[in-house]
Amino acid sequence: MDYIILKIKKQIIDLIAQAIEVDFDLHKLEVVVPPDSMMGDLAVPCFYLSKITRQSPNQIAQELAEKINSGGVIKEIKNIGAYLNFFIDPEILGKSVNNEIQKNKDIYGGAKNSPKKIMLEFSQPNTHKEFHVGHLRNAILGNSLVNILRFSGHKVTAVNYIGDIGAHVAKCLWAYDKFYSAKELPENKGKFLGQVYTDGSQKIESNLEYKKEVDEVLQKLETGDKKWTALWKKTRKWSLDDFDRIYKILGVKFDHFFYESEVEKPGKKMVAELLEQGVAQKSEGAVIIDLEKYHLKQFLLLKSDGSSLYSTKELALAKLKFEKFKIDESIVVVDSRQSFYLQQFFKTMEVIGFDKKMIHIPYEFVTLKDGAMASRKGNVVLFEDFYNQVVDRATIETKNRHEDWPEKKINEVARKIALSAIKFNMLKVGNNSVITFDIDEALSFDGFSGPYIQYTCSRISSVLKKAKVTTFSTIDYSKLNSDLEKEILLQLASFPEVVAESAKNYDPSQVAKYLFDLAKLFSAFYQKSPIINSTKEIKEARLILVDSIRKVLINGLDLLGIEPLDQM
Structure with missing residues (x-):
């Protein structure tokens, strides 16, 4: 949209371009707001212009102030030091700005220029764990970015990538089956699962035999064992229902949900193909991509026991996003502690020939007075308690x-x-x-x-x-x-x-x-x-x-x- 402020700034740049006989890059000319209204409403620092005209900034500012005529919305022009200062007519400004706002109402401030098809992935909670304030910051930030990008004219698909498989799930299912299966279930089953996970994690830490049992559960889940798969499906729904309840409280909506469970097999298949093509290689039984020449170390794609990693599933997810949804770019909102991992992942996708635009929006965590949160230990600030x-x-x-x-x-x-x-x-x-x-x-x-x-x-x-x-x-x-x-x-x-x-x-x-x-x-x-x-x-x-x-x-x-x- 052609807003008055943009018109005024363009007019200022055009007036300067007409007054200077030397060709220059218009995009390098800044129009800024002075620190004091006595210095004008808008100003152009003349340091860039001094380089191309070979005059001092003060000299070129003075020369332009004398040369350019005021008129219309620009009421007065004068130079103050190295700045060319413009005073705007308040009556014209008042009419234009208020008319724009009253006419456009709830779309005032938005744009329709060069829309892109963007997929924005955010929130990404793990099932079988509780939703805490770290998840909350991600959800709120991601939702706001979706709003801002859509308001700016882009076609945004808001997606959530939920961690519904992995070691944390095995821990929770093992603890539930061993210690809680005979107990009466509370109304909030999602919160209950988080407590089971925390309790199970603490028990495992001090017992090697328990660790072996959890590893067995993980293997059985990956091979599709009937008992553990049925328990996984039942408890997974408890978590997903609780997430849905929380998103409704927050007013956060998604257009699509991805799950780790749906991209694990395609991810393993991609790793096998990369190994066969010689792009990936074996290292002590595990599958890696060597990124040493990019100063990104080795990137692990598959464990030595053949079990998947986050990276395994991410390979298939990235491909699915671009091929199914035909997007121009993929944005992920993930905390800053994952920055190096995502640098490795983006470079890996580039190395394997999947050179698409992928962006990481990092954010810092939310702290307690006694330090950062960790759901494994149980000293996390839970969403429910915090919100209430x-x-x-x-x-x-x-x-x-x-x-x-x-x-x-x-x-x-x-x-x-x-x-x-x-x-x-x-x-x-x-x-x-x-x-x-x-x-x-x-x-x-x-x-x-x-x-x-x-x-x-x-x-x-x-x-x-x-x-x-x-x-x-x-x-x-x-x-x-x-x-x-x-x-x-x-x-x-x-x-x-x-x-x-x-x-x-x-x-x-x-x-x-x-x-x-x-x-x-x-x-x-x-x-x-x-x-x-x-x-x-x-x-x-x-x-x-x-x-x-x-x-x-x-x-x-x-x-x-x-x-x-x-x-x-």
Whole structure:
């Protein structure tokens, strides 16, 4: 879409190109936002231009300021040091930005340029284990990236790759059969399996005989033993049903599910073919691909006993993704501890002739106060416990604010506030930052939090309701003439660029930070500028401005997977 901010930046670059007689690469010319509004609304640093014109940056900036005529949306041009500074006409900006937002509504900020067919794989929990807050960060990040990429015009297939076979399954089934099969099952069977797995892991650590028994279970599962296969199918469903329940709570949806069990045999077949072709080789009975010349060591494809590895199954999965779904690129959201493995895997696919675009989005883990999580030991922060704690706190605080509300409404609003607190807290920092969740900070109504953004939407809804606004007629945009109003307009205008950068960098934190900045601007505006108690012209102009703020906040929250609220 041809947004006003993009038009202005293009106009600036075109004006400079016309004023300079030397040919240059237009893409290398930056249009930036100055640190101080006294220095203009947009600025062009002239360091690149000084190289091609062989003049000092200050000299070329001064020359261009004298040469280029202002007009239209560009009200004034002047140079400050090595920068060429542009001042935007607030009336034209106000009309253009508000018209764009009011016209496009829930698609404002999106794009339709050069769409790609992308498969985005995320979440990837293991059955027979509990869903913990590490899984939660992955699910929230992946879901937000799907939203952002779709909003940016791409055709995205959201997929989940579930680990439903392997040593962890054998451990859980062995422990269940040996210690729990006669016990009465609880209502939440998925959570129960996680406890069985943890208990089994601890027992195995101190008993070599138990380890041998688990290895036997694993072998029997791989050979299709009837007893163990039947137990696997039954318990697998318990886990999958529980995952589905959690995804519904989170509002996370997938277009397709892959399972390790469906790609194990095709993976082993591919390894055998690579061995036969001489691409892979035997090493102490195992099958490897030598990546030493790429400084990536040896990549293990199959164990010496013939059992599969994660890499075995990944070979077939990658092929299945591209051949069945005809995608342009595959993106996987996996924690940063798997970065080296994925470098090895991507290089392996390249070496075997499968040269497709595959991207890894790494993220850091979520910590406890006493260190990182580990479900094997049982000291993990479980989703269920974590979520309930945040909901309970949100419920108490909502009840304290609204004693007159019915219980159903309190619970529903509290649930949405809690989800907002969790999601925003997981997304407000870059993917490469470790998260230590602070419940007070996450639920704050006046800090860098999801509830603060929701609260801003709620305040604007209250203003609009009080003003009894249904539609906007002819607006006098010259009334939006204060420095703060202009700053808000520029912030609103920049939303499409923030979304584009967020999609380009696979980084939802850019959207989260933008929303916080916009919410703070509204708060400052609300304190300083009367809206309802103003003259008719000023009131109408300010009402459309705050309505535009609300629409953009809602669009941004939607990208993060967060619901706005009209009352809090």
